[in-house]
Amino acid sequence: MKRLVFIFAFFNFIVSGVYAQESIVHDLKIQGNKKLKTSFIKSISKIKSGAILDSITIEQDILRLKRLPSVSHVYYQVFPSEGNQYNVFYNIEENFTLIPSANIYTTNDEEFAYRLGLYEFNLLGRNITFGGFYQKDIYSSYALNFRAPYLFSNRLGLAVNHQDLTTQEPVFFNDETANYKYRNKSFEVLGLYEVNFKNRLELGVNYFVEDYKFKGENINNRPELNVHKWLLKGIYEYNELDYFYQYISGFRSQFNFQYVTSTNDMLPDFFIGWNDFFLFKRVGEKGNWANRLRLGLSTNDETPFAPFSVDNNLNIRGVGNTIDRGTGVIVLNTEYRHTLYEKGWFVLQGNAFVDAGTWRNPGGNFGDFSKENNIKVYPGLGLRFIHKKIYNAIFRIDYGYGISENATKGFVFGIGQYF
Structure with missing residues (x-):
């Protein structure tokens, strides 16, 4: 003992x-x-x-x-x-965080359009984002956004969003493409929770009204809709990215799932889910290899209002504005970014990219992903003008040139990296 x-x-x-x-x-x-x-x-x-x-x-x-x-x-x-x-x-x-924005562009029918915005990304010195924008693109639109990831504690926060967006949207029927005046007015509340350093969750609800009004003479009696909807949203993110000014390295995955209820049979209840996988790797002292893979599926209704779109500003640079829609999507964006010139706060960055994607037709099957007319491949080149001391102060110009069937080509302008 x-x-x-x-x-x-x-x-x-x-x-x-x-x-x-x-x-x-x-x-x-x-x-x-x-x-x-x-x-x-x-x-x-x-x-x-x-x-x-x-x-x-x-x-x-x-x-x-x-x-x-x-x-x-x-x-x-x-x-x-x-x-x-x-x-x-x-x-x-x-960073300087009171950021004005101004985008000027033309639509397919040569109408002059613009978006003016102002956001503060560090309100009250506590990493709170608040701001909004006004858009004139044939019709007037606006949005207000509030996001405070650490509002209640060092893990729990809140986001509140309101938007009233009106655009001209193409809707694809079997025998024609019709233009609609589309309005989406929504209110959204999300709870934000940081599980730990690498994992976070967002859960919330969105109430919105969709309004489709046919443009021009409706000789084929196409439907016009005004539908009230509820959307339940969940987001899970795994993030181990590391930043060194304009350079990024590491892996990030973001899964987004939404369930939408409807009060109209033309736009029935449906789910939509997609996962974005990001992989970034430093290449030497001035290079950065960036990749994004999106895999997505939705309820496979045979509807002209399918949720996944083929669009210049979302997935394929040079393809055009909302040229097609689908109920499934596979998109890979890969690009090599190289710092061409850097002095003080200014960086000039060049990039070479390939955007490639394919879609499942509404009511179709998984074989649609391999159909030649659904596959889009667009290589291209671009420039980035970067201010290192202003948050997201990256002005980008990209030129995409299609090499797949019925391809187009064109410039895409924007603020921030494409992904």
């Missing part, structure tokens, strides 16, 4: 000695931030005063801070304090 007591006491002494030598965080100090609140940075950081000094935890904090719209770059330093205690410094390089 005495031997057991001695062994236990000796083991306890060894363990106590080991823990006594562990390094402890005396204080976390934040430097370089001006608008971003120090209290907010500390609230979402895992390193706290009195915690064990752990480089893995610090690296996770750094990655989390790099993902904030208000941060262009961040690095850390560790200095001894007293005894086995250390001060940890997070050095912040902030």
Whole structure:
């Protein structure tokens, strides 16, 4: 019995000695931030005063801070304090986050169109996004958006969105393509939850009204609709991306599932789900290989209002604006980005890309994915003009040239990377 007591006491002494030598965080100090609140940075950081000094935890904090719209770059330093205690410094390089936007373009019928917007991505210094836009594209539209990922705690947040969008949309019937005046007015509320450093969830509800009015003389008696709908939405994201100014590395996956109820048989209840897989890899000092794979399916109703579209601004650069629709989608976007010139805050980046995709026809089968007339392949070249100190200040120009059946070609302009 005495031997057991001695062994236990000796083991306890060894363990106590080991823990006594562990390094402890005396204080976390934040430097370089001006608008971003120090209290907010500390609230979402895992390193706290009195915690064990752990480089893995610090690296996770750094990655989390790099993902904030208000941060262009961040690095850390560790200095001894007293005894086995250390001060940890997070050095912040902030982005400018009050961002106006102006897009000017022409539609297929040569109508002048534009979108003007203003967003603050760091409202109250707490990583809250608030703003909206006004759009004139034949018809007037607007949207208001609020998103606060850490509104209630360092894990729980809220997003509220309202939009009233009116556009001219092509709808594809068997014997013709008809133009509709399409209006979508919606209100959406989402709960945002960060499970841990790499995983997050969004769950919410969207109430919206869809209005389809036929344009021109309706000689074939095409349907006109005004439908009230409820949409239940769920998003799951796995994210291990790392950022170094314009360069990205790592893997990200985002799954989006929606169930939509309807009050009209022409637009019946349906589900839609898709997963975007992103893979980024640094190539040398100035190169970046970027990839996005989208796999999606919806309820396979034979309807001209199928949810997946083939569109310049969504998936295939150079293909045109909403040229087709489907109930399933496979799209791969791959591009090589290379920094051509960099000085101070300015970066000129070139890219070579291939956008390729295929769709399942409404009411069709999985064999549609291999049909030649459903496959779109568009290689191309582009330029990026980047401001390193303004969030998402990337002006892009891409030119896509189709090499598949009935291909087109054209320029695509936008703000931010294409994906």
